[in-house]
Amino acid sequence: MKAAKVLKARPWTLASLASARPYAAIFKTKSFDMLSTDFQPSKIEISEVEARKLLGKIRLDNKNVISREEAMSRIEYEGMEGLGKLSVVRLEEYGTFLEQERGPGPFLDQQGGPGPFSDQQGCPGMGSFTSSPALVAEDNQDDALSFQPGAHEELVERCRKELMELPTPLERRFRNYSLQSTQSTQETITQSTVFRCISVSALGTKNDKFVCCPAEALVWETRRWRLLHEILRYEPDIICLQEVDHFNLLERALGSVGYSGRFVPKPDSPCIYLPENNGPDGCAIFYKNSKFDLVSESKRVLEVWRVQSNQVVLCLNLKHRDTEKELFVATTHLKARQGALLSTMRNEQGKDMLDWLAESAAGKPLLLSGDFNADPSEPVYQSVVHHASLNLSSAYKSDNLGVDEYTTWKIRETGEQKYVLDYIFHSEFLTPVSVLEMPSEEEIGAHRLPSLQFPSDHLSLVADFHLI
Structure with missing residues (x-):
């Protein structure tokens, strides 16, 4: 040996x-x-x-x-x-x-x-x-569940009943932007031109090492209902997800209340090498059929120094039904862990993605969300907000919004980790109207995330936008 x-x-x-x-x-x-x-x-x-x-x-x-x-x-x-x-x-x-x-x-x-x-x-x-992966896995752990077409509130109530023995979910508040614009501009921001986007890290099953998290909080049979409830409670028009390894469940559940979705797995997901795995994890985007039509979809394996990595980006071109304006929505999950080289790799992945999106969106409104595994001091963040063609800004970063102190807060074997790693970026053709604030330390609790009140180690980002 x-x-x-x-x-x-x-x-x-x-x-x-x-x-x-x-x-x-x-x-x-x-x-x-x-x-x-x-x-x-x-x-x-x-x-x-x-x-x-x-x-x-x-x-x-x-x-x-x-x-x-x-x-x-x-x-x-x-x-x-x-x-x-x-x-x-x-x-x-x-x-x-x-x-x-x-x-x-x-x-x-x-x-x-x-x-x-x-x-x-x-x-x-x-x-x-x-x-290609050495193992093949099937997304079949939720096949016993059935979802009949119904109203949004009916599925929310079903989630509540499944969770009735657990603590109530985290309560969070929306904060409005102070829009400095002319009265005529204000009048154009109507209900028909505003849409809501939620970005959620679904937390791939059994693929993390949390020290203080209660074991029952990670049991998928319970956590799946908490995840569905977290998505549906805010009634989003667009849903962006990362670390999705139960797309079958999400597609059937969300499809029953009027959403359509697309999924792209990582080329070689680490999830499929874990015991009792369900399937490869990846990125997904859902949209409300009553609000948007799908024009086209595209995906890309992100490259680092012209070598394809194990991270992906998914992009949907949607048409807003009321205004008939097109909107590009993309989501990604960049390379994890700390270190100078990994930070450089994330930046290379980000630049490859941004150049691809600039070509795809071609000057049209763009939303880019995801788990970038990088705080605002890292090069990839600067690459995003300073990309010459895209002109992107973070919905959670503004002079009048002090709401981005953290998006993930957990305790692992290596210690407590509290960072801003997740973002919803928007182009100049989208005006943020409001965002969902982060809960306080007292609301999170001493054991941090995930918890019996929240299904992931990354908090959901929710933002309302006016489509100009």
Whole structure:
């Protein structure tokens, strides 16, 4: 049994390893100084089975394996029998290597033709084991529940009954913007031009380590009703969600009261490697059918230094029914954890997303929400608010609104964490009218979040906008 270490690497390798989804071929080698132009990898490629085992080990947080977030600078594996030392070769270089050697493997078959994970030219593609999950999961844990078409309030009342043995939910207040504008402008802000957006982190099941959170607060059979109630109680017109690993439930429940939704999973969700998992987590957007029509939808795997990462963005182009104006709504969940390199990776993901959205929205109104895993001091925040084409502002950041002291507050093994990580950004074609305030420390409670009163470690953001 030998350990494998990666001590130095260039940005593309760091991005691949940190996301635990390397777009690169993994080889047995004698040296890790393999990034020079004259590097010649071993002809003995790690088998598909071995590679799947290896990638699975990266994603596990037990058995003394270093976590994915720390993997950008060092990886150590114990118990990988027969693997020896490992190296990573960039796909472009590997394609050239295959072209020369024509050896069998997952990208080339025994006759030198395209293998099961290649394109027709025999080059590594999106279907290779290095870019697809090692496990497959189905979103079926909520199949026993049924939802009949009905009124909004009927489903809210059903949630209340399911939660009647638990404490009442957190009570929060809306704060209005002081709109400094002409009377004629004020008169145009009517009920027909105002819509409400909620952004919620659904908290992927069993994928976090909370120290003080009551165990019963994380039981999905109860928490799902708290999550649905939290969404529905504010009667939103647009719902943006992150860490969604029960989309089937949300689609059926919200669909029964007049919402339509779309979902994009992470390419290699860590949720599917957890015991009793339900399915990959990802981002979702729902919209109220009586308020909006869907024009188009698009999604993107975010890139870091031109390498696809494990984070995504979902974007819907909606048409407001009363005004017939178009609105682009996007949501994302950027790379987690602290550290200078991870902060840089988030910024690269953010810039890739912003450039893509600028091209997609093409000057039309844009809402961008999500868990950015970055406080306002991080580069990615500055990239968002200073993007030349988009001209975005945070609905929770204004001179007359002191409501953004935190959006997440939890206690983990590493200590108490209280940060602003979540945002609803809007373009100049949208005017914020009001936002939902954060609860006080007393209202949150000593055990912080999640709790029996709130289903996630990130508080919901809710904002009303006037569509100009």
